[in-house]
Amino acid sequence: MTTSREHFSGAEAQAGASDVLLAEAARHGGDAEVWTAWHETDELVCRAAAVERHSEVFSGATALTVWAEGNEGYAVRNTPGATDPALVTTALDIGRVLAAADAAPAPHVDRAPRTPAAAPLPRIGSDATARLRALTESTGDVEVELRARADRTRVRLHRAGTGPAEYDTGVAQLFARVTARGDGTGYIGHQIFGRTMEGVLDAAERTELAELVGLARILAARPATALDHDDVLVDGRVLCRLLTLVAPAFLLDSVLEGRSPLKDSVGEHVASPGVTLVDDPTAADSPLPAPWDGEGTPTGPTVLVENGVLRGFLSSRRTAAEAGAPVTGSAQRGANGEMTTVQPGHLVLSHTDDLGTETRADRTVLHVVQANGAHTSNPITGDFSIGANAVLVSPDGTRRNAGNITLAGNVFELLRSIDGHDGRVRVNRSNNSFVAGPGVWTRSLTVGHQEGA
Template structure:
């Protein structure tokens, strides 16, 4: 690795300051294919260097969009910011020794992958397929004065499929698939996701049923993870300390249905973007937020953990350009112990909400929401009919308390480097309408 961070740490010491240097090198491959034609295939390399300094009882910060920068003006800028803000701060304790993880295989969109993607996007007469594929690679290094530098490399593959069918009307289905290797993600897209998306898009292109009547409600994982993302901030210690979380002071209380667990673990085997430590060098691992419906704790970074007098959970994430760490989940997953199966139920008509189309209204503090959605009506024999465009409304915290079981199909939503995963859920607490 470069001696760049040593240069900046030494420059800070020359000014009597403690320092921490974080740097990232990123590679991004992107490919867009539609109708059997590759419309764009690009590769971009970016990076950043961020410096935090502690001097004279204050903290300053500066960032430059250059990886492994040796520009000592970064230190001068960070010191100036600290003096200008004059916010009392002291150097945090040295983090536990962050593991120095050697580089492993990282994802690239090579010619073989490009041909598979092109072939997947070939259209039928009534169906248009567009695939947007992205492979991200990052090499991260963290050097704190007084500790040995640590590094790791990681990557994630993302496939965004958009299918448009034409029948009595136009049916649209979109879905995103994530994983660690290009081959595994493309295998999943080919064998599982595309066949189902084709079927759903064609159903949604049919004339909608006249009356929206059903016995049971199944909210697909694609929709559930969007709703969970809305209330994820309630599980952050920052929100608790700032009075923005309705879960403040409720550890030990039941906040979800029996059988529901909520665990954040960026190191899990199924985490799309595995990382050994967060943007501050704190080792990552499983953090249980809810177990069997009972609130167990919150996610935190070193600053908020210090304020609360607790240990950090390794949840201090930096932005892609080296922005200051904020508390975010890494791989937040909801599970339920009861498997109630997929959309077909003997003697029952099911409304399966398969896609969220945007939030009409949503409140991340109260959890209230009203969203546009697409749904299918599923008869006891498995026949699907188009329910048309509907409105799905309720409260996400109330939904957590009224999950009866899951359908066994885990979906994932991404916001920057925060991933939220969960299955489809059976519930009775939401309202629907047209």
């Protein structure tokens, strides 16, 4: 079996591969750069104190960009260190096709910095395996399944005439699935992300698993016959799912293509006072740090909404050139080196007012704890209807199963009607994009029982 050390050593051995492609592009009169990634993923699934699956996967990709004849073309190969000269001719052909659609931005002169390797990169070792097995021991009415994953990536960007820039990064992920059996079956899932597997397991062991077991037992109880409540608290787990619907509206390509309802709203209030939305892949709590994006543009904090006011959008080199806007370093490539698209790296919603967790004096709170999938959703209008689970919390803290509910509304209206937060930040992942936010108190949602619930 190829070890992690041997795999990343292979990256060193393939370092000269980019020189071959750059020389071939120059032979055709082109300027070029080569983006290469080496990926390693460990995955371990534990249930009932036993390891059900353990896998190690090694993969990677090579992406070539060529500037020639005033055009910009791309080619991708799902192999790290590829040297096939056909990549160059393919990129040249694609550049000629793209030239008919729009003008290519000039190659940028600012280069990605050489970045020291992150340490330590996440791994699932024998100690983590033992902890995972112990955390899934049976407790009678409750079954715990844990899926641990450790991703490690080395990225290299090599531009003709310069030395290659490189960084290592990684993310530890734990998905917990807790099932309880009582009057019925209660289920809740939760994801935890971090820089190390030890840190993720510490969070699970310290607070998360006990809370999830408690919620699963409540959701297994007979549901309340009525949803009478005074206030609604949308858990961060659910808010992050809803924020993925609104994220495209903050991308400059969506603005240029007329798909963003916020395209003419810079400087206007688009969220409640106190709401801030920032994207920053370099933040200390970013699960997958990246010092520069898929085009080599340095990354950093981009304020999208400040105290409820829209300040700007995320952009790539191409979209920024077309709009005459600043480049934000938001051009991301997929795991297979696909052409860059504008995506957030670590998008975080915050609010200035901490209104506390689910218990309120003289008020019954409907705490929406889990989203079960979108029945309908429209990322352009922001309208959505989702299935969800919730608990009813009495003023004395008593919690009852609210049953399976339907949660409907408009995500843009939700941003405009957030009264405060509960202090519990959650994170959701979509490929290499992360969305984070706390639970929010809001007045904008319609709640109903699902049919047959």
